[in-house]
Amino acid sequence: MSRAAEGVLRRNWREGRDRAARSYAFTCPAPPRYRHQWYWDSCFHAIVWRHLDPSRARAELRTLLQAGRPDGFIPHTVFWHSPARWRRAPLYPTRSWRGDTSTESTQTPLLALAWELVADASDNDPGFRNEAVDALARHYDWLDRERDPDGDGLITIVFPDESGLDDSPKYDPVYRWLAHHRVGSFWLIERARRLGYSSHQVIARWPEHVEDVLVNVGYALALRALSRLLGEPGDGEYATRARRTEQALLERSLDERSGLFYDLAGPRERPVRVSTWSALAPLALDGVPEDVRRRLVEEHLLHPRRYLAPTGIPSVALEERTFTPGFDRWRCWRGPAWMNTAWFLVPPMRALGYEREASRVVASLAAAVERHGFREYYNPITGAGLGARQFSFSTLLVDLLG
Ligand code: GLC
DSSP states (O other), rough: OOHHHHHHHHHHEEEEEOOTOEEEEEESSSSTBBSSEEEEHHHHHHHHHHHHHHHHHHHHHHHHHHOTTSSSSSOOOSSSSOOOOOOTTTOOOSSSSSSBOOOOOOOOOOHHHHHHHHHTTTTTTTTHHHTTTTHHHHHHHHHHHHTTTSSSSOOEEEEEGGSSTTTTTTGGHHHHGGGSSSSSSSHHHHHHHHTTOOHHHHHHSOOOOEEHHHHHHHHHHHHHHHHHTTTTOOHHHHHHHHHHHHHHHHIIIBOTTTOOOEETTTTTTOOOOOOBBGGGGGGTTSOOHHHHHHHIIIITOOTTTTTTTSOOOOOTTTTSTTOOOOOOOTTSSOBBOHHHHHHHHHHHHHHHHOOOHHHHHHHHHHHHHHHSSSEEEEOOOTTTSSSSOOOOGGHHHHHOOO
């Protein structure tokens, strides 16, 4: 399995210099469809590369960080070797319609988490651990400053794909005709472009924005990793901020009745009561009390009408009206099982003692990969491989098997 994974990652590896002579080295998610560098994909790739060739893991994370701005912003997509030309511009939140090297949107901020995991595998390059702590801190300060205007500890996304869960049905009631797969997504981008992508202005002016559970779980995990990279004491600045985000998820997102964590939408922070795997993601947070986490496993992950499926973990609860297990040309995250979902949820299942159930999830995904290769996602009912082929972050299976 690890040889096959390495084959996919090597095939998708790109390095060179861009037009401004900046050198880059990263893994494309799956050419020709996904040819650029994506923020969270690169974090997942680096997490796998660290087992196979840690120097590539480091290069990929350094490249991602280098694509950021001095103020700490890091883009969702970077067009290193093939610029987003005018044809694609309406689909990407770029500053202008041509010539941009990256988007003005960001993605679930996992960088410090990936950095720490790669540093732990970098005995032959010990300087890696500390070389970027200031730049990483600036990134998380940017998120705090720009994306938490109400100061409640939960950061906000302004475009649905900033979570990485582009078309998730949890965004339907929030974005409606502006959703990622609807024609209005062009307007969602254009009106933010007209405000210069100022997060504060976009959030103040329009109601379509979300305090997203998955994004905040990634944020809290990364803040904890950053705190460790900085060698802070437990009550240091970033550890305290992580705790604050975890506490806010518990106090504001947790729905006592269902035991799920719901996104909070718009200025009134309306809970979005749709069961997607993002509502289970706080399982990955040690700061969430054990009884709350056990409920997520027993009442949802292992419930036959919810997330217990023959292959992997479905991205939407089986009993949701919008659950769609198969391929849809325009939509993803509406039912199929993705490898990174298992990567987030399986280790905490194991930690809570659900070893047999966790191993079953991993074995079902390994069987799907053996049969269909590293596909973008899988039908959770039939195990069929769907979407892009030779999809890089599906190699996270290697980390799960390790
Ligand atoms: C799709 C996925 C997103 C991923 C991107 C590149 O848009 O929804 O999560 O980052 O592809 O692989």
